[in-house]
Amino acid sequence: MDHAKSAARFAADEARTHWHDQALYSLRGKRDRAAATIPEWEQLRETAARVKEHTLSRLAEFLEEFERNARRNGIQVHWARDGEEHNAIVHGILARHGATRLVKSKSMLTEECHLNPYLEARGIEVVDTDLGERIVQLAHEPPSHIVVPAIHRKREEIGDLFHRTIGTEAGLSDPKVLTEAARQHLRQKFMAAQVGLSGVNFAIAETGGFVVVTNEGNADMGTSLPPVHIASMGVEKVIPRLKDLGVFLRLLARSATGQPVSSYTTHFHGPMRGGELHVVIVDNGRSQSLASEVFRRSLACIRCGACLNTCPVYRRSGGYSYSYLIPGPIGSVLGPQRDPAAHASLPFASSLCGSCSDVCPVKIDLHHELYAFRQVLVQKGLVPLRKRLAMAILGSVLSRPWAYRLAGRLLRWIVPRLPRWLAYGPWNAWGKQRELPPMPKESFRDLVRKEPP
Amino acid sequence: MNARDAILSALRRAAPPRVPLVDAAAGIVYPDPERQFAEVLASVGGKFVRVPDLAALNFELGKIEAYAQAKQVASLVPGAGIATVDLSAVKDPHELGALDFSIIPGEFGVAENGAIWIPGSTLGPHRAVFVVCQHLAIVVPAGQIVSNMQEAYARLVIERPGYGLFISGPSKTADIEQALVIGAHGARSCTVFVVG
Numbered sequence: 001m002d003h004a005k006s007a008a009r010f011a012a013d014e015a016r017t018h019w020h021d022q023a024l025y026s027l028r029g030k031r032d033r034a035a036a037t038i039p040e041w042e043q044l045r046e047t048a049a050r051v052k053e054h055t056l057s058r059l060a061e062f063l064e065e066f067e068r069n070a071r072r073n074g075i076q077v078h079w080a081r082d083g084e085e086h087n088a089i090v091h092g093i094l095a096r097h098g099a100t101r102l103v104k105s106k107s108m109l110t111e112e113c114h115l116n117p118y119l120e121a122r123g124i125e126v127v128d129t130d131l132g133e134r135i136v137q138l139a140h141e142p143p144s145h146i147v148v149p150a151i152h153r154k155r156e157e158i159g160d161l162f163h164r165t166i167g168t169e170a171g172l173s174d175p176k177v178l179t180e181a182a183r184q185h186l187r188q189k190f191m192a193a194q195v196g197l198s199g200v201n202f203a204i205a206e207t208g209g210f211v212v213v214t215n216e217g218n219a220d221m222g223t224s225l226p227p228v229h230i231a232s233m234g235v236e237k238v239i240p241r242l243k244d245l246g247v248f249l250r251l252l253a254r255s256a257t258g259q260p261v262s263s264y265t266t267h268f269h270g271p272m273r274g275g276e277l278h279v280v281i282v283d284n285g286r287s288q289s290l291a292s293e294v295f296r297r298s299l300a301c302i303r304c305g306a307c308l309n310t311c312p313v314y315r316r317s318g319g320y321s322y323s324y325l326i327p328g329p330i331g332s333v334l335g336p337q338r339d340p341a342a343h344a345s346l347p348f349a350s351s352l353c354g355s356c357s358d359v360c361p362v363k364i365d366l367h368h369e370l371y372a373f374r375q376v377l378v379q380k381g382l383v384p385l386r387k388r389l390a391m392a393i394l395g396s397v398l399s400r401p402w403a404y405r406l407a408g409r410l411l412r413w414i415v416p417r418l419p420r421w422l423a424y425g426p427w428n429a430w431g432k433q434r435e436l437p438p439m440p441k442e443s444f445r446d447l448v449r450k451e452p453p
Numbered sequence: 454m455n456a457r458d459a460i461l462s463a464l465r466r467a468a469p470p471r472v473p474l475v476d477a478a479a480g481i482v483y484p485d486p487e488r489q490f491a492e493v494l495a496s497v498g499g500k501f502v503r504v505p506d507l508a509a510l511n512f513e514l515g516k517i518e519a520y521a522q523a524k525q526v527a528s529l530v531p532g533a534g535i536a537t538v539d540l541s542a543v544k545d546p547h548e549l550g551a552l553d554f555s556i557i558p559g560e561f562g563v564a565e566n567g568a569i570w571i572p573g574s575t576l577g578p579h580r581a582v583f584v585v586c587q588h589l590a591i592v593v594p595a596g597q598i599v600s601n602m603q604e605a606y607a608r609l610v611i612e613r614p615g616y617g618l619f620i621s622g623p624s625k626t627a628d629i630e631q632a633l634v635i636g637a638h639g640a641r642s643c644t645v646f647v648v649g
Contacts, residue, residue: 023631038565039481047477054474060464073614079457131637132628148628155630175632183638190638191547207611217584217624217639224581225546235464240474242611246603247477250565260493260566261602261621264584264639270614272580283460291467 003349007317021316023151027309030258031359037260038250048247049363052300055240056290062205062238063281069208070279073270078280083113086232086282090115090197091122093230093278099124099194103186105212105219106130107199108146108303109232109282111325127189129218131182138165144319146326147256147305152318186218196222200233200279201302202248206241209269210279213252213262220264227275231268235286236299248302251361255304289337294372298333300362307356307366313349322346329356329366336373344382347373386427405445412439480601486564487647490598494567497622498635499643503595507532510592510646514556519588519642523553529577530558530592533646546581555586555640559620561597562645563605566621569593569645570609573616580616584624589640591620595649 011017035041055062067077080086086109094102102124104110116126116137128137132149136142139161143149150158159172168181198219203210210231212219223229239248253259271277290296308314308328319327323343324335329350335343347370350356356366377383378391397403415423416439424431454462483489491501504510514520514534527549528536534556543549557576559569569591576582583589599605611617624639635641 026631040478043478044480047475050472050475053472057469057471059468060461063461063464069613075614079455079460081456081459085456129638130628131626135628148631150628151631153629155632158629175629176634178629179626179634179637183636186638187550191550207613209611209613215624216626216637218637220584220618221581221638224579224584235460243476243603243606246480246601246606250480250602253566257627259497261563261568261619263497263621263624265568265619265621267611267617269611269616272616273578281460283463287460287463287467290464290469293469296467296469 001323003317003321003323003345006321007313007349010318010321011316017316019154020152020318024309024315027148027257028306028359031255031306031309032258034254034258034260038254044247044251045361045363048251048361049300051239051244051247052362055238056236056296056299059235059238059290062240063235065205066203066208066238067281069205071208073208074277075208075270076276076278078278080280080282080284082284083115083282086113086280086284087115087118089280090230090232091119091124093228093276094119094124094195097194097228099228101125101127101189101193102195102197103127103129103189103193103222103226104133104197105199105214105222106133106149107197107232108326109199109234110197111142112284113232113282115232127186127193129186129189129216129222130214131179131216134182134186135161138162142320142325144327145305145308146303152320190221190225193222193226195228195230196226197230197232198223200231200237201252202245203233203238203279204240204242204245205238207269209267210237211245211249211265211267213249213265215259215263217264220266223266223268224272227272228278229268229271229275230278230280232280232282234282234284236301252302252304255306255359255361285338289334292337295333295337295369297364298330298337298369300364301330301334302362304361306359306361310355310359312351312353312355317349322349329370330364333366333369333373336377340377340380341382344377347371347377405443408443412441412443415439477603480603481565482600483564486598486600487595489564489600490562490567493565494622494645497567498625499567499622499645502644502646504646504648506648510648513646514590517588517590517644520554520590523588525552526554526556527552527577527582527586528556529575529582530556533592534590540577540579540582543579546579546585549579549581549585552582552586554588554590555582556590556592557583559591559593559645561599561605561608562593562647563600563602563619564598565601568602568605568619568621570605571618571620572610572612573618574612576616583618583620584639586640588642588644589620589623590644590646592646592648595647598647
């Protein structure tokens with residue numbers, strides 16, 4: 001689905017669009033205030049970017065080092081080329097334990113691999129335990145934001161949803177009451193689970209362990225009650241050294257929600273007593289991204305969501321107007337790398353204002369990448385005919401001074417005489433929400449010529 | 454070729470030219486780390502209590518309503534609080550579902566974010582003890598507050614195999630309309646005692 005079309009549907013409800021915009025922008029404000037408390041903030045971003053750049057230049061080595069050290073710590077390491085292999089490995093571990101109840105903390109990778117439907121089709125109950133993720137799971141929706149998955153939902157709607165799905169009384173809307181209801185509901189799930197699955201925020205090559213951060217403590221509940229823990233990570237999650245965490249953790253929560261750090265930053269370096277710890281390392285197209293000189297930088301992403309919160313297009317079009325599961329500027333770079341045809345409209349879902357690049361804690365040049373992807377899409381012929389024609393005509397006019405002068409003269413004469421229905425017809429995408437500027441009587445060239453020398 | 458080798462060789466083929474690994478410059482240093490720690494801890498929903506010794510700690514502990522009313526208390530800090538649950542007698546962490554109050558030791562605090570480093574080996578036989586409880590108290594010796602996370606990682610020792618975590622305040626969420634709610638899945642309160 002074309003981003004502009006779905007965005008128009010979202011934006012049709014003006015009050016809600018404004019509410020969504022404000023909710024996200026408040027996160028951006030919190031990020032700014034948190035960043036301002038750290039005098040060396042910009043240096044930290046620069047360091048983080050360079051550590052990631054170094055890591056990407058030796059990714060295979062660091063993964064081998066991680067694997068070696070992880071095995072020494074008693075962690076079982078698995079490798080998956082794609083989502084299907086990842087899902088089969090996870091299911092294999094569950095099957096070996098005869099497990100039918102899995103609790104999950106947030107992992108965009110498992111969304112990417114479509115793990116939940118895969119396991120559900122095989123008789124496993126999968127419960128997402130992050131409150132926002134549980135809300136969208138109960139509503140049978142994907143997350144609309146990578147950090148606050150249910151940001152598109154109003155409190156009354158969540159009250160209705162909980163009433164229908166987990167049996168709370170009707171008409172609840174107080175976030176405290178709703179959160180308490182979810183706490184009680186999910187406690188039962190934590191207690192009943194046989195296996196816990198988490199994502200990985202950072203895997204440390206040097207120590208063979210990994211870090212998971214949450215505010216709710218859901219990853220900690222899910223990995224300290226059941227004896228078996230599976231952690232899914234993309235190949236790009238590895239960092240070289242323990243001390244690099246000092247850099248990334250100072251940036252992550254501040255960029256995401258404006259918090260100085262998340263409530264729980266848990267370091268796993270081995271299975272719990274009498275239990276098992278599995279790490280599944282997934283490629284799923286990342287090695288192809290690494291091969292691209294322009295787009296490999298998107299692999300540095302630490303999934304803070306700051307680029308979504310600041311993006312004027314995301315804020316006013318909502319997560320579901322993006323065809324890729326990760327919305328916003330970063331998703332609009334990642335999605336088309338995966339499938340250019342399916343996500344051809346995403347690199348155009350940007351004003352190229354550059355705000356995303358300004359807030360990115362690892363300095364991914366997002367707006368440049370979006371711009372570069374537009375060129376790739378044009379070369380691949382994946383841009384709508386109208387846009388291609390318009391660009392071809394514009395290109396031929398702008399490259400010929402005589403044609404430019406002639407076109408200017410024609411437009412200055414003809415546009416003021418056009419009836420409104422013709423000037424603002426469906427071919428005038430620019431004029432959908434805007435008035436055309438009044439046509440000047442003379443061109444700039446005419447004016448200059450008249451000026452006394 | 455198996456998945457591992459296929460992935461590693463694809464990553465090798467795709468690898469960009471090597472660039473050097475850099476270190477971060479030193480982070481912010483606070484003139485009074487303990488004061489900064491206390492302020493930040495309050496801002497993330499935690500409570501800071503400074504006491505001279507364990508007797509004073511127990512006195513302050515008694516004033517916490519959640520502790521006074523707690524039926525099941527676990528303490529991993531000798532002399533702090535009166536434990537009613539013997540963790541070493543608990544076979545399965547699922548038996549800790551009704552735990553009201555946990556008292557655990559912390560190794561050091563971080564001034565910039567109110568976090569405390571908890572080595573897994575100090576959590577007793579069931580690491581769930583810090584998250585499954587309704588309320589949490591962490592006991593940190595005085596003079597053990599570093600300024601920032603870079604200093605924290607220079608100092609902490611990773612137990613391998615093992616486990617460890619930073620805790621900064623109580624469990625919380627803002628997933629419903631950005632409204633901050635304390636007590637999502639883990640502890641509903643987090644009191645930090647700095648002793649000495």
